[in-house]
Amino acid sequence: MDLETFSPGSGRLEPRAALRTDAPSVDLNGTWRFRLSPTANVPEDFAGPDYDDSGWDDLPVPSHWVLHGHGAPAYTNVVYPIPVDPPRVPDENPTGDYRRVFDLPEGWTGGRLRFEGAESFARVWLNGHELGFSTGSRLPVEYDAGPYLRPGRNVLAVRVHQWSAATYLEDQDMWWLPGIFRDVTLTRSAADVFVRASYAADGRGTLSFDGPGTLSVPELGVENLEPGTEITVGVRPWTAETPHLYDAVVTCPGETVRLRVGFRSISIEDGVLLVNGRPLLLKGVNRHEFHPEHGRAVPYETMREDVLLMKRHNVNAVRTSHYPPHPDFLDLCDELGLWVIDECDLETHGFGGFGWRGNPTDDPRYEDALLDRMRRMVERDKNHPSVIMWSLGNEAGVGRNLAVMAGWTRERDPSRPLHYEGDRSCSHTDVYSRMYASHAEVEAIGRREEDPLDDPELDARRRQLPFLQCEYAHAMGNGPGGLAEYQELFERYPRLAGGFIWEWIDHGLAHPEHGYAYGGDYGEPVHDGNFVIDGLVFPDRTPSPGLIDLKKVFEPVKFEFGDGVVRVVNGHGFTDLSHLRFVAVVQVEGETVAEHRLDVPAAGGECKLPGFPDRPGGERWLTVRAELAADEPWAPAGHEVAWGQALLTLHDPAPNELLTSFTRAATEPADGAGVSDGEAGQDGGSRDGVGLRYGGGAGARDELIAGDSAFDAATGRLVRLFGTEVDGPRLDLWRAPTDNDRADGLADKWHRLGLHRLTHRVEEITAGEELVVRTRVAPAATNLGMLATYRWTFDGGLRLVLDIEPEGDWRDPVARIGVTMTLPGSAVDRVTWFGPGPGEAYPDTGMSARVGRWSATLEELQTPYVRPQENGHRADVRWAELGGIRVSGEPVFGLTARRWSAAELAAARHLPDLVAGDRLHLHLDLAHQGIGTATCGPRPLPAYDLLARRTTLRLRFDRA
Numbered sequence: 001m002d003l004e005t006f007s008p009g010s011g012r013l014e015p016r017a018a019l020r021t022d023a024p025s026v027d028l029n030g031t032w033r034f035r036l037s038p039t040a041n042v043p044e045d046f047a048g049p050d051y052d053d054s055g056w057d058d059l060p061v062p063s064h065w066v067l068h069g070h071g072a073p074a075y076t077n078v079v080y081p082i083p084v085d086p087p088r089v090p091d092e093n094p095t096g097d098y099r100r101v102f103d104l105p106e107g108w109t110g111g112r113l114r115f116e117g118a119e120s121f122a123r124v125w126l127n128g129h130e131l132g133f134s135t136g137s138r139l140p141v142e143y144d145a146g147p148y149l150r151p152g153r154n155v156l157a158v159r160v161h162q163w164s165a166a167t168y169l170e171d172q173d174m175w176w177l178p179g180i181f182r183d184v185t186l187t188r189s190a191a192d193v194f195v196r197a198s199y200a201a202d203g204r205g206t207l208s209f210d211g212p213g214t215l216s217v218p219e220l221g222v223e224n225l226e227p228g229t230e231i232t233v234g235v236r237p238w239t240a241e242t243p244h245l246y247d248a249v250v251t252c253p254g255e256t257v258r259l260r261v262g263f264r265s266i267s268i269e270d271g272v273l274l275v276n277g278r279p280l281l282l283k284g285v286n287r288h289e290f291h292p293e294h295g296r297a298v299p300y301e302t303m304r305e306d307v308l309l310m311k312r313h314n315v316n317a318v319r320t321s322h323y324p325p326h327p328d329f330l331d332l333c334d335e336l337g338l339w340v341i342d343e344c345d346l347e348t349h350g351f352g353g354f355g356w357r358g359n360p361t362d363d364p365r366y367e368d369a370l371l372d373r374m375r376r377m378v379e380r381d382k383n384h385p386s387v388i389m390w391s392l393g394n395e396a397g398v399g400r401n402l403a404v405m406a407g408w409t410r411e412r413d414p415s416r417p418l419h420y421e422g423d424r425s426c427s428h429t430d431v432y433s434r435m436y437a438s439h440a441e442v443e444a445i446g447r448r449e450e451d452p453l454d455d456p457e458l459d460a461r462r463r464q465l466p467f468l469q470c471e472y473a474h475a476m477g478n479g480p481g482g483l484a485e486y487q488e489l490f491e492r493y494p495r496l497a498g499g500f501i502w503e504w505i506d507h508g509l510a511h512p513e514h515g516y517a518y519g520g521d522y523g524e525p526v527h528d529g530n531f532v533i534d535g536l537v538f539p540d541r542t543p544s545p546g547l548i549d550l551k552k553v554f555e556p557v558k559f560e561f562g563d564g565v566v567r568v569v570n571g572h573g574f575t576d577l578s579h580l581r582f583v584a585v586v587q588v589e590g591e592t593v594a595e596h597r598l599d600v601p602a603a604g605g606e607c608k609l610p611g612f613p614d615r616p617g618g619e620r621w622l623t624v625r626a627e628l629a630a631d632e633p634w635a636p637a638g639h640e641v642a643w644g645q646a647l648l649t650l651h652d653p654a655p656n657e658l659l660t661s662f663t664r665a666a667t668e669p670a671d672g673a674g675v676s677d678g679e680a681g682q683d684g685g686s687r688d689g690v691g692l693r694y695g696g697g698a699g700a701r702d703e704l705i706a707g708d709s710a711f712d713a714a715t716g717r718l719v720r721l722f723g724t725e726v727d728g729p730r731l732d733l734w735r736a737p738t739d740n741d742r743a744d745g746l747a748d749k750w751h752r753l754g755l756h757r758l759t760h761r762v763e764e765i766t767a768g769e770e771l772v773v774r775t776r777v778a779p780a781a782t783n784l785g786m787l788a789t790y791r792w793t794f795d796g797g798l799r800l801v802l803d804i805e806p807e808g809d810w811r812d813p814v815a816r817i818g819v820t821m822t823l824p825g826s827a828v829d830r831v832t833w834f835g836p837g838p839g840e841a842y843p844d845t846g847m848s849a850r851v852g853r854w855s856a857t858l859e860e861l862q863t864p865y866v867r868p869q870e871n872g873h874r875a876d877v878r879w880a881e882l883g884g885i886r887v888s889g890e891p892v893f894g895l896t897a898r899r900w901s902a903a904e905l906a907a908a909r910h911l912p913d914l915v916a917g918d919r920l921h922l923h924l925d926l927a928h929q930g931i932g933t934a935t936c937g938p939r940p941l942p943a944y945d946l947l948a949r950r951t952t953l954r955l956r957f958d959r960a
């Protein structure tokens with residue numbers, strides 16, 4: 001067989017719509033017989049009906065064979081895993097032979113064999129007759145089975161080759177996962193229907209259709225509409241916010257087809273993207289099909305979970321990166337309401353490395369294949385109201401074949417704009433699309449002040465197009481940072497139609513040893529590591545902090561607080577606020593003291609707040625929440641859609657008690673034989689040095705004691721805090737680099753400078769009413785340093801004022817400025833704090849954190865990024881209690897608590913590498929470096945760079 005043919009297939013029937021029909025069908029999913037061969041050169045005798053496959057294995061269909069013990073998955077982003085030599089492919093070409101025996105129902109005649117997706121080159125035989133072959137892995141294909149079906153027993157045989165000429169068209173950034181991974185059916189359905197339903201802003205819809213038979217929509221009183229006739233009816237429009245669908249029936253010869261029709265119109269006016277005449281703001285995500293056990297063979301319930309999760313996090317749009325999804329996914333988008341950019345199964349990114357020489361996109365020999373892919377997508381998905389744009393593909397360079405794809409599509413379906421990002425000239429598209437453009441560039445485009453194209457005509461045309469970011473805010477590891485600033489721009493400039501976060505899910509494959517595997521974990525010779533772990537949800541679909549933040553940033557309701565009033569702003573595009581109820585909650589130090597319903601007008605507007613009770617002590621906060629008033633198909637009543645917070649009153653803390661002086665004592669080393677807290681408390685309690693006590697004996701240590709806390713007299717480090725043995729807070733400037741820190745080049749700079757191996761030198765210790773420990777903190781081999789002066793006082797609690805002063809020419813941002821101390825691991829298992837929570841927050845993330853009283857176990861404080869890295873920092877903490885100690889900020893501090901050190905965190909490659917030690921590592925920070933999204937896109941905005949500067953950290957330690 002010629003795997004190196006440019007032809008997209010043979011023996012196939014014309015592509016048609018995915019339809020629900022009452023035509024009989026036989027579900028051919030299930031257990032098939034399977035054999036894997038290392039090359040394509042295997043006898044074809046297996047296709048015969050009487051072939052003995054008893055020596056083969058069982059394999060489920062749909063599935064990928066590499067996830068069932070045959071061969072292994074491989075991950076590459078841009079580069080091809082085979083030599084770039086189109087259309088040729090290596091002799092080593094994993095080839096899966098499949099056999100399935102089925103019984104034909106009695107009286108059955110005719111029919112089509114339909115494959116929804118096979119990766120990548122599939123030949124099909126029925127009862128020994130070859131029906132044809134097809135490529136285009138994520139697109140359906142049908143063969144006429146009629147002539148070869150037999151009454152009773154039938155044998156279907158399929159041979160799937162991993163590599164073919166078509167491989168060059170499928171270079172998407174994802175795992176290479178061969179196999180029949182979507183459904184297989186034998187169907188007697190043959191109908192193709194194209195319903196066109198548009199909406200005019202005045203409540204009128206127009207309806208027509210192409211296809212056999214007649215169309216009825218009982219709810220609209222439409223009966224037996226003939227093909228090609230257009231009628232106007234009064235309808236409720238379809239939008240992602242109001243996904244009204246009308247059941248339609250097309251009575252065709254031999255079958256009755258059911259469709260759900262949604263009326264909506266997409267247009268572009270003066271560079272603004274409109275739906276039903278109103279501006280559309282896409283709050284989108286890029287969705288790959290992925291399941292940690294099943295790869296791209298995603299179970300229906302999982303697809304549904306994706307849509308529900310998106311809706312519940314205020315996501316309103318999906319780009320089906322970078323291929324058409326399983327058809328059921330689009331049904332769910334119609335039903336539950338998501339705007340969709342449906343993207344063709346095309347990417348040739350690996351040619352970019354050679355200046356795009358030889359790119360199939362510009363190779364006439366590949367024209368048929370590219371057009372074939374576009375046709376099969378458009379024909380399959382043309383009836384979905386959720387699909388509002390067709391995308392020609394992703395990262396496929398530029399070339400003549402794009403014009404062919406676009407030309408055909410415009411003719412076939414003029415109702416939807418075309419999208420393609422890879423051609424900056426926008427020659428074939430109706431929208432200007434970019435990926436990972438910086439905030440500044442997005443703003444320039446919003447103002448229509450972008451840099452011009454060389455060709456003035458094309459430039460003038462592009463300047464009239466709406467703009468969207470088909471990918472932005474790369475959600476790899478900790479992050480993305482900068483979401484709020486992008487959203488602010490999208491909402492400010494009408495030309496900006498929003499965008500799609502990269503990407504929905506971490507593609508971590510379940511792995512017995514690593515937990516979740518990424519590139520390289522299967523021994524791939526060429527791979528791109530954890531670049532495939534860049535999602536808003538973890539592989540098991542637990543929302544990551546990035547998604548929780550995104551929910552806040554995408555909120556369709558905003559609150560503006562004034563004196564005794566709150567202004568509620570409706571940010572929906574197509575609905576008012578009548579589906580929401582509003583609750584106001586007042587909390588003092590995180591304890592609820594009042595709760596009220598607010599009467600908010602359906603259109604939004606100003607709303608008077610009732611008087612709220614107060615009580616002394618701490619902070620009094622008002623939180624207003626918008627929740628669903630009734631169950632929606634995507635979330636139950638009470639689901640929170642948006643919230644806002646305002647500080648009502650701030651009570652000054654009680655003044656300090658009288659100070660206790662520090663006194664010198666000698667004690668045994670800290671192995672439990674030292675001073676007990678009772679003794680230390682008594683001894684240290686005097687102001688005149690009476691308690692000075694030298695324990696003597698070998699290994700005794702001089703201590704400076706105040707109350708029940710003690711410092712090592714030689715190092716000035718805190719060794720005992722209210723009886724708990726600790727290893728004192730010391731200046732720390734480093735964190736386990738995030739993926740974004742690495743991509744930004746900062747992680748390397750920190751490493752070269754030695755921020756992870758600071759040395760501490762005590763210059764002077766003076767003790768009296770105040771214990772002052774002057775130190776110089778610096779890494780080896782540099783003349784840079786930090787003068788760190790710890791000033792301790794004791795007034796029943798221990799107060800630290802840490803002055804930090806950089807010495808030398810510090811140029812690059814540091815990772816953090818704060819202190820790190822350790823406690824016995826057994827002392828702590830839960831942390832309670834007052835401040836923003838419950839999730840992690842860094843300078844340019846954590847928009848979802850709200851002020852309150854929170855409590856979490858140490859385990860819950862860790863964010864399980866698949867590739868371990870800095871995580872779990874709680875920002876602006878007022879106070880935290882752990883292990884009998886209360887730490888307070890003056891006014892706030894950043895809190896991170898772990899059972900491993902930053903060095904151990906940095907060394908881990910997978911989550912199981914992190915093993916709890918016997919110490920608790922407590923980081924109390926003044927500031928952190930921003931996160932940004934440098935793994936793909938801009939580094940942190942300048943405001944979020946943490947430059948070394950003279951600064952002061954103030955903390956208190958009390959008994960909890």
Ligand code: IPT
Pocket residue numbers: 077172173322394395435436471474502531534936
């Ligand atoms: C962009 C790709 O379109 C996407 O598939 C993914 O690889 C993403 O990058 C990074 O995760 S292309 C990039 C060169 C901007």
